[in-house]
Amino acid sequence: MVEFKDKIQLLADSKDWKGLKQVLNDLDPIQIADLLEDISDNAEIIIFRLLNRNQAKEVFQLLSHDKQEQIIEDLANNVKTLSNLLNDLEPDDRTAFFEELPGKVTHRLMQLLSPEERTITTQLLGYPEDSVGRLMTPEYVAIKTNNTVEQAFKHIRKYGKDSETLNVIYVVDDEWKLIDDIRIKELILASPQQKIEDLIDRRFVSLHAMDDQETAIKSFQDYDRVALPVTNDENLLLGIVTFDDIMDVAEEESTEDFHKFGSIQSVITNPLKEKTFNLYKNRIIWLVVLVFMNIFSGAAISHFENVIQSMVSLVFFLPLLIGSAGNAGSQSATLMIRALAVGDVEVKDWYNLIWKELLVSFLLGITMAVAVSIVASFRAPEIIIVLFITMVLIVMTGCLIGLLLPFIFTRFKLDPATASAPLITSIADICGIVIYFSVASYFLNF
């Protein structure tokens, strides 16, 4: 892999355009895309211009959004190439590219589209962000029930060239309402004279254009389909969504959940390439919020100042105890966030989960209390009883916070992953301090 990149950089440096074009001709779009992501900026645009029209389209769709934007900027003076490229893109990939651009730029680029492609794009961009409509492509093949299999294949050969996939063919009525979807396998294995009517069972799974993209992910996982049809309220077939777009969205959603749980505000795709300031911006807000929230932990401690002064050894165990509550709480939150995300658990289940969590957290608390007692027996045997009881109580409290917070966020239409590990830890800290010193004052008679 490295070799051909060096070779290309060399050819670009020595301005051997002919040789360069020859090398590029033999490469896969994915290799060229990979190359463009790594090569120096001025070589990049030269290479892109040397690609043939089909290569240019294929390669462009494989690039990261930042790279795509740069290519478009580079092509600004070359209206013909730019217009060809934009018109050639698959409608769904074009929507994905446009929706990340500033409105002004989108508007300018839209002027370069043919009237037909512009209509499609305007329609697709009209659907809400994160809706199925945004992932859709209108490029599919539909047939009628009264056709024979042979006629269907004739139709497919005539209209299938631009279709994003021929793996699934859609059956519609005269009003273009969806009746069924047929896998190409069934059509190939059927006899040519069979009627489509006889092949279909009128049972199909479809998405609604206004559905959330998460619903689409779930449907693809449940039904193992390579493509799903998208309809409106009247069951009119508007377009299809293919599995590759769904895999991208699923990965993005997972990353988003993961980042939010680590209290990073919005998704940072590649920390290696992200600008330093963006990294700072997406991390600082929660950190500062948590600093101010921690005022309460300080206040709680100062409230117990005299307890601490009479027995400084209590402080030795403070990080251990509040840390344990936070750790156990993070675990509970982890389980709930992921279960809510993949749909194993719904908001209404919180009540059933609480009883189970109380039992589990009690067992965890007892075990950890034994562990802390062992530790304390060497260093502070006089407070073992305090430590034991505190550990059980704060682990249970931490777990309940970790369990409930994701549900509360979901209830208020926020992402459950907003219940980040740092947030759980901070809340558990405050509760832990109050519980610890209260138990201590009670047992040690301060």
Added chain:
Amino acid sequence: MVEFKDKIQLLADSKDWKGLKQVLNDLDPIQIADLLEDISDNAEIIIFRLLNRNQAKEVFQLLSHDKQEQIIEDLANNVKTLSNLLNDLEPDDRTAFFEELPGKVTHRLMQLLSPEERTITTQLLGYPEDSVGRLMTPEYVAIKTNNTVEQAFKHIRKYGKDSETLNVIYVVDDEWKLIDDIRIKELILASPQQKIEDLIDRRFVSLHAMDDQETAIKSFQDYDRVALPVTNDENLLLGIVTFDDIMDVAEEESTEDFHKFGSIQSVITNPLKEKTFNLYKNRIIWLVVLVFMNIFSGAAISHFENVIQSMVSLVFFLPLLIGSAGNAGSQSATLMIRALAVGDVEVKDWYNLIWKELLVSFLLGITMAVAVSIVASFRAPEIIIVLFITMVLIVMTGCLIGLLLPFIFTRFKLDPATASAPLITSIADICGIVIYFSVASYFLNF
């Protein structure tokens, strides 16, 4: 949805088998699977037995592993049905089911397979866990280069029935070495008399049977294919992997990373259905390990006992400071774990990332130091300078720990997500305590 479930439960309770069979006949396999997951245990086996052979296979493949095991147990006395079911399963789904069973049970069930299916299963189970080989199915269609498109379709019609997919057809030479893969779209759009030879470009993406499943996920995402061929060292075509299995693996991997990051030992698929003891078992180990690790934080504090005794107000800010280090460190770990998982960052990049992280963490530290100074100005103005300097230092330390730990784990062939939020927090705690009280002793001249 709820209605038909109630209806079925009613029919089962009134033992109306004929009516029940009729209702089941009209349902989708996914609806039946959904039903079996929810319905009472004794109704479950009755329903399963009422399904026709094809339904039984389809439904079984959609069930959760626990449910599958239960069905198999229920069918133990009905060797014929059990044997039919096991033989009908797609080889890749059968492997997935068998690999989760105790060896003894697998062995017993293997006896029920036909010699042919048993050979396939033994081969597939021979590949290492988490390897591509385990996801593979040998049910695909391959054609030769000297065929015409028309001949190819004849061949596909003859042998395609059992193929898991006809979306992609594979081209092999006489030794069954892989030459290319062709999407069915290309075959359909080609003219019948064209030679396969002229349609192929001999450029293909393939997986190796011993590849890690994560490599397979990456390939599917990069190349947007619905299926990929699997070969051995000699480039012999062994089988194919389809996107639906990859989506399942990708979801599992994401869940695993998420759970590990929350310090849960192994994946808990659905906390609502998981046994209480399993929940306890998968959570307790790390929690206890962390309790013992926290001995060091206690030791660090006791080392500074006289500093604390002379100025108890230092303790007020302890949770805030060590919490901040842990929070910032968790963020860094989150970014790295996910970037390593999706392949944006590789182990060799650690050096480049450190300089960026030092700058980002310095900016974060300064901002948070300003925040803590504001808080302190009301409560303890005399230690603002200590708090300011400590905050910058511990945030930077926390971030470096969070950044490096995932790389260190990866380097030692462990999952980077082993660097869980609780682990980072605990290590940051210890460092934070030492830094805080050292800075305090220095500035306050203890």
